[in-house]
Every structure is written in structure tokens, then in C-alpha cells.
Amino acid sequence: GAGVSQSPSNKVTEKGKDVELRCDPISGHTALYWYRQSLGQGLEFLIYFQGNSAPDKSGLPSDRFSAERTGGSVSTLTIQRTQQEDSAVYLCASSQQGGANTGELFFGEGSRLTVL
Amino acid sequence: AQSVAQPEDQVNVAEGNPLTVKCTYSVSGNPYLFWYVQYPNRGLQFLLKYITGDNLVKGSYGFEAEFNKSQTSFHLKKPSALVSDSALYFCAVRDVNTNAGKSTFGDGTTLTVKP
Numbered sequence: 001g002a003g004v005s006q007s008p009s010n011k012v013t014e015k016g017k018d019v020e021l022r023c024d025p026i027s028g029h030t031a032l033y034w035y036r037q038s039l040g041q042g043l044e045f046l047i048y049f050q051g052n053s054a055p056d057k058s059g060l061p062s063d064r065f066s067a068e069r070t071g072g073s074v075s076t077l078t079i080q081r082t083q084q085e086d087s088a089v090y091l092c093a094s095s096q097q098g099g100a101n102t103g104e105l106f107f108g109e110g111s112r113l114t115v116l
Numbered sequence: 117a118q119s120v121a122q123p124e125d126q127v128n129v130a131e132g133n134p135l136t137v138k139c140t141y142s143v144s145g146n147p148y149l150f151w152y153v154q155y156p157n158r159g160l161q162f163l164l165k166y167i168t169g170d171n172l173v174k175g176s177y178g179f180e181a182e183f184n185k186s187q188t189s190f191h192l193k194k195p196s197a198l199v200s201d202s203a204l205y206f207c208a209v210r211d212v213n214t215n216a217g218k219s220t221f222g223d224g225t226t227l228t229v230k231p
Contacts, residue, residue, distance in 0.1 A: 033218070042223040043160075043206065056218060091160065095219070102148050102167050103210050105219060107160040 002026075004108035006092050012114045013082055021077045021111045025094030032075050033105065034067055035091040043091070049075065050097065082115045089113070118143040120207050122222035129197045129229055137192040137205050137225045145213030149190040151181055152221075154204040163205075166190060177201070197229045 005024040013019050025032050034046040045059035049069045060066070064082075069075040079086055089112050093105040119142045129135045141147055151163040164175025166183045174180045181192045190207060207222040 031218070040204065040226070043221050045221070048218045050218070093160070097210075097217075102165060103219060104150055104162045104165055105152070105160075105208075106162070107152075109159045 004092055004094050004106050006090075006108035006111050008111055009109065010112045010114075012116065014116050015084060016081055018078065018080045019082055019113060021079075021090050021092075021113070023075045023077070023092030023094075023108060025073065025075070025092070026096075026106055027073075029094035029096050029106070030072070031095045031097045031103065032069055033093045033095075034075070034077050035093070036088045037091055037110070038088045046077070046090075079113075082113075084115045087113055087115045118209055118211055118217075118220045120209050120220055120222035122205075122207055122225045124225050125223075126226045126228065129227070131199050131229050131231050132196050135192075135194050135197040135201070135227065135229070137207075137227060139190045139192065139207030139222060140188050141190060141207070141209040142188065143209050143211045145211045147190075148210040148212055149181070149183060150208040150210075150219065151175065151179070151190075151192050152206045152208065154206070154224075156203065160206070163192075197227075199229050199231055202227055202229045 007022045030051045032049040036044040047067045048056040064080045067077045089110040091110045093107045095103045095105045097103040121140045149166040153163045154160045171183045206224045208219045211217045
């Protein structure tokens with residue numbers, strides 16, 4: 001597709017369940033970011049993948065959160081044993097960095113997670 | 117470490133008046149600077165960027181931003197605000213000298229334009 005695709009767009013789950021959120025970045029983009037945004041608030045950085053480098057996991061709030069990026073393309077964010085405070089919109093973004101590329105981010109529409 | 121400060125959580129202006137949304141940054145090398153906008157119930161989208169050259173850059177929807185190296189600022193401006201400009205605005209920085217470095221975002225500023 002032409003843009004960053006995220007699925008599901010909405011997810012309602014019960015406290016304690018695991019969830020997986022998927023991000024399909026723009027083809028050829030080497031960098032991929034995950035952010036969390038509570039209603040109308042700022043962006044909370046979660047994790048950053050760049051090429052084959054080790055991911056920057058410094059923003060993950062707890063060990064219940066993990067993410068992987070397979071084959072340098074699709075990424076999955078996994079939240080284990082969800083808690084109500086995990087309810088938020090999870091945003092994925094990709095960019096082309098390196099060389100002459102300036103690295104502006106292209107965002108998906110987000111996955112809205114509600115933990116009951 | 118790089119950082120971005122958006123000192124105002126909220127900016128209110130009347131339609132037709134000029135608007136400014138402030139941003140200052142800190143980066144060890146030379147900066148790439150960006151503004152992004154998030155309209156209500158919409159995704160984040162790129163608005164404009166400063167890479168090099170002219171300190172005044174123009175972007176979408178009539179917005180512009182001025183890079184000031186001495187003040188380490190990149191304020192977003194528009195000569196005449198529209199009600200439809202009401203949105204959440206984010207400033208971001210990347211270090212040019214760190215080729216694969218990540219973008220760092222400010223906390224965002226909510227712009228409200230009243231008729």
C-alpha cells in the first residue's frame with residue numbers, strides 16, 4: 001500500500017489478556033517507530049527500529065511490552081497481561097533515513113486499545 | 117542526547133490573526149527539524165521541515181517556520197489563522213550527524229482558533 005497500515009484499528013480486550021498490534025510500514029523504509037498516545041495527549045515513545053541495528057527499546061514502559069520487526073518490514077507490538085492503564089492509541093510510523101534522506105515520519109492511523 | 121521543548125501546552129488565537137507555536141531544541145550536531153499536525157480524530161501528518169539553506173521554510177496549508185540557530189528555535193507561524201487550523205502540533209528534531217538517529221518529539225501544543 002501507499003501508506004503505513006496498522007491493524008486492528010480497534011481492539012477491546014479484558015484485563016490480563018495478551019494483545020498483538022501489527023504495523024506494515026511503507027515499502028523500503030528502513031526506520032520504524034512505535035508510540036503510544038492517550039486521548040489528546042502527547043506521544044510517548046516506545047521503541048525504534050533502524051535497519052539491522054539493535055532496536056532502541058528505551059521507551060517500553062514494562063517487561064509486559066515487546067516488539068519485533070521481521071525481515072526489516074512488518075512489526076508486531078505485543079502487550080502481555082494487559083492492564084487498564086494500557087488503554088491508548090498505539091501509533092506506528094516509518095521513515096527513510098540515511099544518505100540524502102531526511103527522515104520525516106509517516107504515521108499510520110493507529111490501533112485504539114481498550115482494556116476492560 | 118537530543119530534546120525538544122514546546123513551552124506552551126495551549127495556544128488560542130482569533131481567526132484572521134497571526135499565530136505562532138513555539139519550539140526550541142537541543143542536539144549535539146546539526147539539526148533536521150520537523151513540524152507535524154494532528155487534526156481531531158485524525159492521524160499525525162508531516163507539515164514541514166528544515167534541512168539546510170534558507171532559514172524560513174514553507175509547508176502545507178500556508179504554514180511556515182523559521183529556523184534560528186543562535187536561539188535553537190524553530191517556531192511555527194501562519195500569517196492569518198483559520199478555524200480549521202485548530203489541531204495538535206508537534207515539533208521534532210533529528211541529529212544530522214547521526215545518520216540513523218531517531219526523531220525526538222516535543223510534548224505537543226494544542227492550537228485553538230476561535231471564529
